[in-house]
Structures are given as structure tokens and as C-alpha cells.
Amino acid sequence: MSTISPTTQAVSDSALDKPRTGTWDGGNEPFNASYGKLMMWFFLLSDAFTFAAFLTTYGLIRHRYMAYSGSPEAFTFSTKYWPIPEKVFNAFPGLHGVDLPLAFVALMTMILIFSSVTMVLAVEAGHRFDKKDVQKWLLWTILFGTVFVSCQAWEWSHFIGGTDEGTLMNDGTRFYGANLAVNQYGPVLFADLFFFITGFHGTHVFSGICLLIYCFIATTNGTFEKRGHYEMVEKIGLYWHFVDLVWVFVFTFFYLV
Amino acid sequence: MAANFSSQEQVQGGIGVTEPGHAHDAHHDEHHEQSFLQKYVFSTDHKMIAKQFLITGIFWAIIGGTLSSLFRLQLGWPESTMEWLTPFLGKWIEAGKLNPEFYLALVTMHGTIMVFFVLTAGLSGTFSNFLIPLQIGARDMASGFMNMLSYWFFFLSSVVMFSSLFIETGPAAAGWTIYPPLSALPQAISGSGAGQTLWLVSMALFIVSQLLGGVNYITTVINLRTQGMSMSKLPLTIWSFFLTAVLGLLSFPVLFSAALLLIFDRSFGTSFFLSDIYIAGQALSNTGGSPILFQHLFWFLGHPEVYIVIMPAMGMVSEILATNARKPIFGYRAMIGSLLGISLLSFIVWAHHMFVTGMNPFLGSVFMFLTLIIAVPSAVKTFNWLATLWRGNIRFTTAMLFSIGFVSLFIAGGLTGIILGNAALDIQLHNTYFVVAHFHLVMGSSAFFGLWAGVYHWFPKMFGRMMDEKLGYVHFWLTFIGVYLVFLPMHYVGIAGFPRRYYAWTGFDTFSQFADLNKFISIAAIVAFFGQFVFIFNFFYSIFRGRRATENPWNSTTLEWTTPVEVGHGNWPGDIPAVHRWPYDYSKPGAAQDFIPQNVPYSQTQSSNLPYEREME
Numbered sequence: 001m002s003t004i005s006p007t008t009q010a011v012s013d014s015a016l017d018k019p020r021t022g023t024w025d026g027g028n029e030p031f032n033a034s035y036g037k038l039m040m041w042f043f044l045l046s047d048a049f050t051f052a053a054f055l056t057t058y059g060l061i062r063h064r065y066m067a068y069s070g071s072p073e074a075f076t077f078s079t080k081y082w083p084i085p086e087k088v089f090n091a092f093p094g095l096h097g098v099d100l101p102l103a104f105v106a107l108m109t110m111i112l113i114f115s116s117v118t119m120v121l122a123v124e125a126g127h128r129f130d131k132k133d134v135q136k137w138l139l140w141t142i143l144f145g146t147v148f149v150s151c152q153a154w155e156w157s158h159f160i161g162g163t164d165e166g167t168l169m170n171d172g173t174r175f176y177g178a179n180l181a182v183n184q185y186g187p188v189l190f191a192d193l194f195f196f197i198t199g200f201h202g203t204h205v206f207s208g209i210c211l212l213i214y215c216f217i218a219t220t221n222g223t224f225e226k227r228g229h230y231e232m233v234e235k236i237g238l239y240w241h242f243v244d245l246v247w248v249f250v251f252t253f254f255y256l257v
Numbered sequence: 258m259a260a261n262f263s264s265q266e267q268v269q270g271g272i273g274v275t276e277p278g279h280a281h282d283a284h285h286d287e288h289h290e291q292s293f294l295q296k297y298v299f300s301t302d303h304k305m306i307a308k309q310f311l312i313t314g315i316f317w318a319i320i321g322g323t324l325s326s327l328f329r330l331q332l333g334w335p336e337s338t339m340e341w342l343t344p345f346l347g348k349w350i351e352a353g354k355l356n357p358e359f360y361l362a363l364v365t366m367h368g369t370i371m372v373f374f375v376l377t378a379g380l381s382g383t384f385s386n387f388l389i390p391l392q393i394g395a396r397d398m399a400s401g402f403m404n405m406l407s408y409w410f411f412f413l414s415s416v417v418m419f420s421s422l423f424i425e426t427g428p429a430a431a432g433w434t435i436y437p438p439l440s441a442l443p444q445a446i447s448g449s450g451a452g453q454t455l456w457l458v459s460m461a462l463f464i465v466s467q468l469l470g471g472v473n474y475i476t477t478v479i480n481l482r483t484q485g486m487s488m489s490k491l492p493l494t495i496w497s498f499f500l501t502a503v504l505g506l507l508s509f510p511v512l513f514s515a516a517l518l519l520i521f522d523r524s525f526g527t528s529f530f531l532s533d534i535y536i537a538g539q540a541l542s543n544t545g546g547s548p549i550l551f552q553h554l555f556w557f558l559g560h561p562e563v564y565i566v567i568m569p570a571m572g573m574v575s576e577i578l579a580t581n582a583r584k585p586i587f588g589y590r591a592m593i594g595s596l597l598g599i600s601l602l603s604f605i606v607w608a609h610h611m612f613v614t615g616m617n618p619f620l621g622s623v624f625m626f627l628t629l630i631i632a633v634p635s636a637v638k639t640f641n642w643l644a645t646l647w648r649g650n651i652r653f654t655t656a657m658l659f660s661i662g663f664v665s666l667f668i669a670g671g672l673t674g675i676i677l678g679n680a681a682l683d684i685q686l687h688n689t690y691f692v693v694a695h696f697h698l699v700m701g702s703s704a705f706f707g708l709w710a711g712v713y714h715w716f717p718k719m720f721g722r723m724m725d726e727k728l729g730y731v732h733f734w735l736t737f738i739g740v741y742l743v744f745l746p747m748h749y750v751g752i753a754g755f756p757r758r759y760y761a762w763t764g765f766d767t768f769s770q771f772a773d774l775n776k777f778i779s780i781a782a783i784v785a786f787f788g789q790f791v792f793i794f795n796f797f798y799s800i801f802r803g804r805r806a807t808e809n810p811w812n813s814t815t816l817e818w819t820t821p822v823e824v825g826h827g828n829w830p831g832d833i834p835a836v837h838r839w840p841y842d843y844s845k846p847g848a849a850q851d852f853i854p855q856n857v858p859y860s861q862t863q864s865s866n867l868p869y870e871r872e873m874e
Contacts, residue, residue, distance in 0.1 A: 016860035019485025019835040026394070026836065027484030035399035038476040046468060046510045053514035053554055057529065060550055079544075181526045181542060189545045192527040196518070 040235045044242045047204075051246050054197050058253055061189050077167045083186040085255045091158050105255050108151040109247065112205075115144030116244045123237045126230025131219060134233060138216045141240065145209045152202050159194065194254065201250050204243045211236045291826075299409075301401030302826045306408050307387035308719060311712070313415060314379020315793065320419075321370035322786045328363045331355050333779025335761035349427070357760040361430040362448045364758055366422065368433030369456070373463060374418065376566040376704045377505075378411050384569055384711050385474045385498040387719065391817035392492050394483025394834060396827045399476045403469050410466035414459045421455035429456035432758065434555055437530040437548050441522045444536055453523070457516050464509045464516075471509075474502035483816070485836035489593075490855065492815050492840040493586065496593050497572025500600045504561045504568070507604070512558035515551055522546070549614050556607035563700045564603040567667075568596065570707020571638060574660040576840075577714050578642055580813045581657035582649025583851050585841035588641040595634035595641075602631050612683045621680045628678035635671055639664065650844065650851070654811070655729030656714035662737045663706040669741075670699025673748065688758075691751025694744045702740045709736075709792065716796075717810050721822045722803030728795040732788060739785025746774050814854045815840050 024030050031038065068081045075087055086101035093104070118140040125133030162177025167184035169175045175184045183191035215233050224230045300306060327346075330339065338353035339346075349359040386404065390397055398404045421428040430448025431440035435456065443450040478499045482491075491499075521527040522543075530551045531543035579586040586592060608616060608624040642664045651657065673695040676682050686692060709732075716724045750771055755762060762768040809818035819834050834856035842853040847865035859866050 016863075016866075017858045019837055019858075020487065021484070022487065024487050025484070026482035026486035029480045031479065033480075035476045035480045038479060039400070039403075039472040042472045042475055042506055043468070046472075046506045049507050050510040050514050053511045053557070054518075057514070057518065057550060057554070060553075061529070061545065061547065064545065064547065179526075180521070187545050188528050188543070192521075192529060196521060196527070196529075200517075 310382035317374040329779040395481035407469035414462035417459035493575040494572040508561035515554035560607040587644035598634035659710035689751040694747035717806030735788030742781035
């Protein structure tokens with residue numbers, strides 16, 4: 001906009017000829033983000049709704065059961081109420097029979113959060129075009145991710161195997177561990193939801209690891225260098241952080257609340 | 258594929274129209290010949306993908322319409338013999354009667370096909386793909402490759418759904434809403450066996466397709482608008498496609514969740530939606546699940562879905578009404594605001610589909626309140642359309658007729674929405690033919706009218722030829738009258754208490770007096786269905802033999818009409834035009850013509866510039 005009055009015909013044409021050039025006036029990227037990065041953000045938004053639906057399902061079903069009201073010391077597994085997470089998830093590999101409530105899952109969570117830190121470092125190294133550093137930090141991220149998934153595998157196998165003493169079920173038999181139709185810890189849906197939601201999250205971590213391995217190979221081959229930017233690492237990084245963030249929610253719902 | 262990718266790179270390079278170094282990219286489409294596979298099958302050109310969506314959509318519409326004619330035969334003549342259908346339906350005709358479970362499958366598949374495959378994929382798949390790059394001034398979608406994948410996932414989903422029609426146990430039969438426990442237990446109905454599994458697999462693929470398409474539409478609108486095309490200069494079509502894509506992006510994942518949980522219930526023995534069920538004298542072991550939970554998850558998609566269906570039609574109708582009334586659209590900003598309002602509200606009204614599930618009446622009244630508020634943006638749009646027509650210099654093109662028809666149907670169907678949105682009235686009317694009549698008018702027929710209007714209007718741009726106007730008129734009147742003759746009486750049938758999804762009412766004496774009315778509806782439906790073949794003939798005939806189109810046959814202002822008649826890959830042979838003005842400069846006082854295209858700078862239209870436009874000088 002200029003302040004020249006409408007009657008000044010001489011200079012008017014240039015201003016009237018040009019389209020506007022503001023942030024949202026087209027011909028540019030209003031968020032300063034490439035289309036690929038935007039797409040990743042929108043995909044994550046969409047994925048967030050998928051997880052939100054699962055966690056809503058969790059909340060609604062859990063709400064249908066009474067909370068356990070006795071003293072924590074007297075707690076026993078029962079299909080009548082939702083179990084106390086500390087009593088279910090208290091095992092640690094190599095420390096058989098020691099009661100360590102939530103210690104293992106806390107360790108897993110720490111590892112996953114560390115993998116986010118190394119991911120950030122990989123993205124940062126990409127901005128500096130430091131191929132060696134990108135490779136190094138991607139490898140660390142892949143390592144931490146793999147450790148997390150392995151930990152989850154151990155957690156699952158312990159959950160499926162059950163405790164030494166098992167639980168005396170309503171029909172008089174003793175049941176050890178859990179499957180999708182029956183479990184020793186509490187209502188059927190406790191195990192259903194555990195398998196389903198942590199499994200869905202684990203699948204996301206697994207896909208993330210695959211994507212990171214692709215990034216590592218492409219970095220090693222110099223694909224990103226030739227392309228002139230390491231944006232792919234950044235996009236996969238966004239996904240990786242999202243998966244970590246979702247874990248924080250899953251962790252909160254399943255283990256803390 | 259290598260050549261295709263490189264052409265894609267060039268398309269991306271060509272987007273920066275203002276960068277001088279890229280000017281040569283504009284002519285890239287002349288450089289190489291594309292093979293048949295690249296051009297027509299695995300095309301990354303948004304225009305070809307749009308045509309693929311459209312033709313697949315037409316195929317599905319014929320299937321969906323045929324299914325409805327079949328069950329209307331049953332409903333109109335419940336006592337008659339259907340032996341003559343045996344060559345077509347085989348074992349589903351038993352002793353001259355339609356198999357009742359197959360009747361349910363017909364209804365289910367009709368709903369599924371029409372809602373998802375025709376009015377979601379066929380409508381926004383076609384026109385979002387076709388119009389977004391052309392109208393915002395882009396060479397193609399942000400990612401042509403993902404766009405191609407979007408179509409092929411849809412194609413795969415179509416193949417799975419189509420094959421489910423032919424399996425021995427029949428297609429899914431639990432309604433398009435697939436409520437468990439019916440849909441979860443194969444022993445409940447034969448359609449809940451393999452048919453339901455295929456349904457779920459098909460929908461999962463469909464959702465992937467929607468996601469790939471949706472992120473593409475959104476990022477394209479944000480990042481690829483040409484110089485000068487601000488959000489407040491976008492045609493209303495683009496606003497509606499943009500918001501439709503946002504709705505799809507946020508609601509389809511929730512259906513995905515629900516479908517995944519249902520798959521686990523059906524195949525892996527979980528109990529998410531199942532509890533305390535006796536079936537065929539046997540108790541199932543499932544406990545603790547909630548079928549109402551499924552309804553919440555389903556309708557969190559299901560309600561936005563009806564806006565995913567109707568909003569593209571609204572956008573196209575706004576555009577066509579303004580063009581053919583030779584007037585600016587009335588209340589451009591109000592139109593955008595109401596689209597935004599509808600989009601927002603669509604996420605917080607889903608439980609009005611569940612008033613009778615035993616929900617807390619207080620919660621019901623909250624949802625009722627929010628539902629009735631939707632009448633406000635809807636009325637804003639309706640009055641703006643009417644005001645656009647008011648004293649317009651109307652050209653009755655076929656597209657215009659269908660657009661006016663859209664407004665009529667939207668009003669007729671919308672009014673009963675206010676009735677049904679009321680929780681107290683809904684207790685009486687839910688699950689009756691009143692509901693069926695309501696949504697067939699307001700989202701089914703209206704969206705179809707939007708689709709037809711769009712096809713007639715943008716056909717010249719798609720195929721370089723015109724559709725036949727006379728056949729178009731025949732198609733319009735047959736359909737317009739047909740739709741009203743089907744759905745107006747259906748309201749009465751509904752008020753009389755006829756429940757949906759019943760195979761026959763011959764067992765109820767109360768309903769015998771309405772037998773004639775049902776017969777009437779069936780005749781009207783079948784005639785209207787056959788009327789569609791006029792359109793199909795017109796469409797395919799005109800692709801090859803239609804009158805050749807000119808560059809801008811409707812004297813329209815938007816950018817797609819600045820491209821050549823035969824639009825190449827990359828859309829504009831030279832530089833992409835820059836945009837100077839809004840898309841509705843029709844009949845501007847003082848202008849040389851009754852339309853000024855968006856790419857005409859104000860310096861060339863000094864006789865018609867308004868005072869505030871002169872201020873830019």
C-alpha cells in the first residue's frame with residue numbers, strides 16, 4: 001500500500017500491476033516449511049486421533065470397573081476390579097522374585113526418551129552437513145529404539161507367562177499369565193487393552209526403526225548430501241518424537257493412573 | 258517410472274513462478290512422450306487421477322443404485338415372486354422370494370458404497386484432485402506420487418469391497434454403521450462372516466487412501482498457491498475442499514481405530530465391544546466390553562463424514578451459482594465463516610445419532626443444543642445462495658439447474674434435520690423412514706446434485722468437449738422430480754412408524770394402508786434410477802463426440818479457465834498466472850465485460866476499480 005492519491009496516474013500502474021506479496025499471499029511457503037514437512041505434521045495430527053480413540057476406549061472401559069478399595073498390602077488379583085499397576089508390573093529381568101514396582105518400565109521409558117535426545121542430535125548434525133555425526137547419532141537412536149522394543153518384548157513375555165503362583169480363577173482352576181481371552185491379573189479387558197495399545201505403539205516404534213535404518217543407509221550412501229539437505233532425517237525425527245510423546249501418554253494411562 | 262519422477266521434480270521446480278531460474282521448466286511437458294501406462298494408469302497428473310476417481314465413482318454409483326432398485330422391488334411388492342431375478346441373484350432367491358438376510362446385505366452395501374465410494378472418494382476425490390491445483394495456480398499436487406498412491410489404495414479397496422459381493426456367505430449385512438455385536442459374531446448372520454472381514458479390510462485400505470489424499474490436498478492449498486492467491490482470494494470450492502480434507506484427516510483415523518478394535522473382537526477373541534451375549538442358546542465368554550463405545554467411535558467419524566460428503570458440493574454449487582447468475586457470490590466471507598463453523602461443529606455433535614442408546618438425558622440435551630446450532634451456518638449458506646440468485650442474470654446451464662436443485666434439496670432435507678436433532682422428537686422418529694428420507698435428501702441427493710453440477714460444469718476442462726445440454730435437461734428433470742417423488746412420501750411413511758431395515762411389513766395390519774405408498778416410492782425410485790443412464794450415455798458419448806469446448810465456455814473468472822482447452826501435464830504452457838483479485842468479479846459496474854478473471858491486474862480495469870481498490874495505486 002502506498003500513500004499516493006488516486007489522481008496521481010503516472011506512478012499508479014506499477015502498484016496496480018503487481019500481485020500482493022504478504023506471508024499468506026501465495027507464491028511462498030507460509031509456515032516456512034516444505035510440503036513434505038507439512039505432510040508429516042498433518043499425518044501425525046491424524047495419528048494422534050487414532051491413539052486418542054484408543055486411549056478414550058481405555059478410559060471408558062476402565063471406568064466401567066470399580067477401583068480396588070482395600071489396603072495395598074492386602075491386594076489380590078480379581079476379575080471384579082481393575083488391578084493396581086504396581087502389583088502387575090513389578091518384575092525385572094534377572095531379579096526373579098524381587099518386588100520392584102514399575103522399575104523396568106521406568107527404565108524402558110528413560111531409554112526411549114534418550115533416543116529422542118540422540119534423534120535431536122542427528123537432526124542438528126544434518127543442519128551442519130556433518131555426515132559422520134548424522135550417522136553416529138542415527139545409530140544411537142536405532143540402538144535405543146531397538147532396546148526399547150526388546151524391553152517391550154520381555155515385558156510382554158513376562159506378562160504372558162505370569163507369576164509363579166498364578167491366580168485361582170472362578171471356575172476353581174489356577175491360571176498363569178494372560179492371553180486375549182483370559183488373564184490372571186484382572187478383567188479380560190485389562191489384558192486386551194494392554195496388548196492392543198502397547199502393541200499398536202510398539203508397531204509404531206518398529207516402523208520408526210525401519211525408517212531410521214533407511215535414513216542411515218541413505219546418509220551413508222550420500223543420498224542426502226547430493227540432495228543438498230538432510231530434511232528426511234528431520235521428518236523422520238518428527239515422527240520419532242511423536243511416537244515418544246505417545247508413549248508418555250500410554251505410560252501414564254497404563255502404569256501411573 | 259523414472260521418467261515420471263523426473264517430470265515430477267520439474268513440476269516442483271516450476272512452482273516457484275517468481276524465481277527467474279525456473280522459467281524454462283514451464284515447457285517441460287513438451288519434452289518427453291509418456292507411455293500409455295504412465296499417462297492413463299500409473300499417472301501422477303492430478304487431472305488424470307481425478308478422472309480415475311470420477312470413473313470409478315460412476316461405476317460404484319451404478320452398483321449402489323442397482324442394489325437400491327433391488328431392495329425397492331422387495332419393499333414395493335413384498336408378496337410378489339422374484340423368480341425372474343434368479344439368473345442375476347442366484348441362490349439369494351429362495352422359492353421365488355428374496356433371502357431376508359441378503360436383503361440386509363443389499364441395504365448395507367448400498368449405504369457403504371454410496372457414502373464412502375461414491376460421495377467421498379468419487380466426489381472429493383474427483384474434484385479436490387482436479388480443481389485444487391488448477392484453481393490455486395499450481396502445476397500439480399504437492400506430491401504427485403502420493404496422489405497416485407491415494408487412487409490405487411482406493412482402487413484396491415474397491416476391488417476388495419466389490420469381491421465381497423460375490424462370496425458364498427454374502428457381503429456385510431450389519432448396516433453401513435456395522436454396529437457390534439451383530440457385525441462381530443459370524444453366528445448371528447451370515448453376512449458377519451467373511452463378508453464383514455472383507456468390508457473391514459476394504460475400509461482400512463480406503464482410510465489409507467483418504468489419508469494420502471487428504472494430507473496432499475491440505476499441504477497443496479497451504480504451500481502451492483500462486484503469487485497473489487491469498488486465502489481470502491480463494492474460490493469457495495477450494496475452501497470447501499480444504500476443510501473437507503481437514504475433516505477427513507481428523508475423523509477417519511477414529512474409524513480406523515474402531516475398525517481395528519472390531520477386527521480384534523471378531524478374529525482374535527478380545528471383548529472390546531462384547532459383553533454377556535447369549536447366541537443360539539450358547540453363552541459367549543466375552544465380558545466387560547461396550548457396544549455403545551463402538552457407536553461413539555463410529556459416529557465420531559460418521560458425523561463429520563456427512564459434512565465430508567456435503568461440503569465439496571456446497572463449494573462447487575457456490576461457484577456455479579455465482580458464475581451462472583453473473584453475480585458475485587453473496588457474502589463471500591460469511592460463506593467461508595459458515596464452512597469453518599460447520600467444520601468445527603461437525604466434531605461435537607456425533608451423539609445425536611445415539612439419543613436412544615440410554616445416554617444421560619443431560620448429555621443428550623447438550624448434543625441437541627450443539628446440533629441445532631448447525632442450523633445457523635447452514636442457513637447462512639442457504640440465504641447467501643438465494644441472495645446470489647436474487648435478480649441475477651441467470652443462465653440456465655445444466656450445471657446451474659443442478660445447483661439450484663441442490664439448494665432446493667438442501668432446504669427440504671435440512672428442515673427435517675431440525676426436527677430430528679431434537680432429542681425428544683427423535684425418540685419417536687429414530688430408526689424410521691423419516692430418518693431415511695431426511696438424510697437421503699440433505700446429504701445423499703444434495704451431494705449427488707453437487708456432483709452432477711460439478712461434472713457438467715467442469716466437463717469442458719476435463720475432456721475438452723461439452724456435454725449435451727438437452728440430454729442434461731432430461732437428466733435433471735427426471736432426477737429432480739424423481740428424488741422428490743421418492744423422498745417426500747417417505748417422510749409420511751416414517752411418521753406412520755415404518756422402521757428402517759425391515760424386510761417386509763406384511764405382518765403388521767397397521768401398515769397395510771401404506772402398501773400403495775410404498776409401491777409408489779419404489780416405482781419413482783426405479784424410474785429415477787433408469788434416468789441416470791441418460792447421464793451415463795451423455796458423459797461417455799461427450800468424451801468422444803461432444804461439441805468441442807472453448808477455453809472459457811462459461812465466462813468464468815477462476816484460474817482453471819486460463820489454461821488451454823487440452824490441458825497438459827503442468828497445467829499452464831507458460832508461466833503460472835499471478836492473481837490480483839477475488840474470484841467473483843461478475844457484472845462489476847464499469848467493466849468492459851460481465852466478468853473479470855482473477856489474473857487480470859487492476860491496472861487493466863481502471864474503469865471499474867472501486868475506491869478501495871484505487872487506494873492501492
